[in-house]
Amino acid sequence: MICTDLSIALAPILARYDKDQVVVVYDENISLPTGVAGLTSHSIYGLTVSETSKSLETVSLIWDFLFEHGITRRGLLIAVGGGVLTDLCGFAAATYKRGIDYVNIPTTLLSMVDASTGGKTGINYHGLKNSIGLFAPPVATLIWPSWLKTLPPKQFLSGFAEMLKTGLIADQRPTTNDQRLFDRLLQYDLDTMDSDALTPLIADCIAVKEQIVTADPHEEGIRKTLNFGHTFGHALEELSHAQGSPLDHGFAVLYGLIAELYLSVVKLSCPKEPLQQLTQVMLHYYGKPQCKCSDRDKLIAFMQQDKKNEHATDINCTLLREVGEPLINQLITPQEAAEALDYLFSL
Ligand SMILES: NC(=O)c1ccc[n+]([C@@H]2O[C@H](COP(=O)([O-])OP(=O)(O)OC[C@H]3O[C@@H](n4cnc5c(N)ncnc54)[C@H](O)[C@@H]3O)[C@@H](O)[C@H]2O)c1
Incomplete structure (x- = not known):
């Protein structure tokens, strides 16, 4: 869904979850917009990601973050970043406690038009791109084109x-x-x-x-x-x-x-x-x-x-x-x- 206001788009989704059951994982390369309470008022984890860190090690960091915050099967993970981060978070969410809900907020053009739609999640393994993964669609994908203003x-x-x-x-x-x-x-x-x-x-x-x-x-x-x-x-x-x-x-x-x-x-x-x-x-x-x-x-x-x-x-x-x-x-x-x-x- 294309949205002009992320707070408004997130509100009905967040209403379905207990506040302490919502966590945000984002790409540290981007700045989270300060006015979007749905993103900044929950537990937040910033990750530095690249194609080489699209790995099981990074997934286990996300799993640890979910465990540390007591996320149950009724939890929600909000992934904010490019295709590397949304693929990683989708995979982590789909495998944590046999699967929790996640929302994609893609911040690159490639992740908006491709990676965030279609439910493919995954990681690279032994140098083979996307060789471990599963089909697990997000509960929502929120496209906020303003992210593109900072994209190289x-x-x-x-x-x-x-x-x-x-x-x-x-x-x-x-x-x-x-x-x-x-x-x-x-x-x-x-x-x-x-x-x-x-x-x-x-x-x-x-x-x-x-x-x-x-x-x-x-x-x-x-x-x-x-x-x-x-x-x-x-x-x-x-x-x-x-x-x-x-x-x-x-x-x-x-x-x-x-x-x-x-x-x-x-x-x-x-x-x-x-x-x-x-x-x-x-x-x-x-x-x-x-x-x-x-x-x-x-x-x-x-x-x-x-x-x-x-x-x-x-x-x-x-x-x-x-x-x-x-x-x-x-x-x-x-x-x-x-x-x-x-x-x-x-x-
Ligand atoms: N799941 C799928 O169906 C699917 C489809 C296509 C691609 N992919 C995957 O997507 C990945 C590539 O995605 P990508 O091109 O978004 O790469 P990426 O996630 O590595 O992002 C590219 C770079 O842009 C930075 N960035 C992200 N948002 C930014 C913003 N708003 N402003 C400035 N910098 C920003 C990132 O930190 C990174 O350095 C690959 O791993 C590929 O396998 C998945």
């Missing part, structure tokens, strides 16, 4: 890439407007990073994701469309981590979208226009990927090992027949993957 531009762009992905897979039917979501996203002035102008687009991206995860909560079918751009994107992200110069998730997704749009053109005759439009956005705002052609084989090996890939050599991918028409379970040969990477690296 790189984080903003990272979240915007997930919005572009949503626009590409969204049903052709317009949502709150008579234009396609993808076209409206392309018209958004990224130079301004204006949170007010972005708010209706955030609302529509969340509505698209909600519609998809409601239809397929456990990713058996249509939910795989949300992985568009992520097969190549995850491989680029993993390689960048292995090479010691980590790519932000959304940047990796944007590069993955370009590779997978290229394959959509070649294999499914998708029109070239969205590929050309996205390439312009990449060159103008995101820059080119830093990988080299010599990384090609490593990237293909990462894709073949991906947990979503059940086939030995071919790579399972979501592609597009056209904007708004994603097709899941498309098999890509290693040669086709190499061609798409060559295209991406040649831009």
Whole structure:
């Protein structure tokens, strides 16, 4: 739910819990707004989080905090932060005393449009991203776009890439407007990073994701469309981590979208226009990927090992027949993957 006033949005939720049964865990990188009593008048725990601390150790710190405050099964955990913190808190809440309620208050664009919706919670384990976790939806997700005013531009762009992905897979039917979501996203002035102008687009991206995860909560079918751009994107992200110069998730997704749009053109005759439009956005705002052609084989090996890939050599991918028409379970040969990477690296 998009809200202009966090206190008002929180009030009816808090009314359902005893005051001493509500705790707040937040990302210490952000400042909690002082006027929001629902956040500051409860027991508060500030955590310094990063992708490397998305671990069992951090979950156990949250469990300890819940035990120390005598939280029972009727308690509520309010998670305030980016996707790392909401994934950690969701997992901690879902496993504490076999599960307590939690509320997500996402503070990054990526967590607003993606991580906080859909009920996936989890942690990294033995270096494998999100390899331990469970589906456990929050009782509410409160989107307060004002958080975006302090977000660094790189984080903003990272979240915007997930919005572009949503626009590409969204049903052709317009949502709150008579234009396609993808076209409206392309018209958004990224130079301004204006949170007010972005708010209706955030609302529509969340509505698209909600519609998809409601239809397929456990990713058996249509939910795989949300992985568009992520097969190549995850491989680029993993390689960048292995090479010691980590790519932000959304940047990796944007590069993955370009590779997978290229394959959509070649294999499914998708029109070239969205590929050309996205390439312009990449060159103008995101820059080119830093990988080299010599990384090609490593990237293909990462894709073949991906947990979503059940086939030995071919790579399972979501592609597009056209904007708004994603097709899941498309098999890509290693040669086709190499061609798409060559295209991406040649831009
Ligand atoms: N559960 C899901 O469905 C899902 C979906 C997508 C991504 N994720 C997960 O989300 C994580 C990435 O999320 P993220 O991009 O939000 O990263 P993040 O949580 O690490 O936040 C990025 C950075 O922004 C800072 N930050 C947060 N809010 C801020 C604000 N308002 N102003 C200034 N700085 C702020 C954080 O401290 C951090 O340094 C990954 O771990 C990924 O696996 C989960």
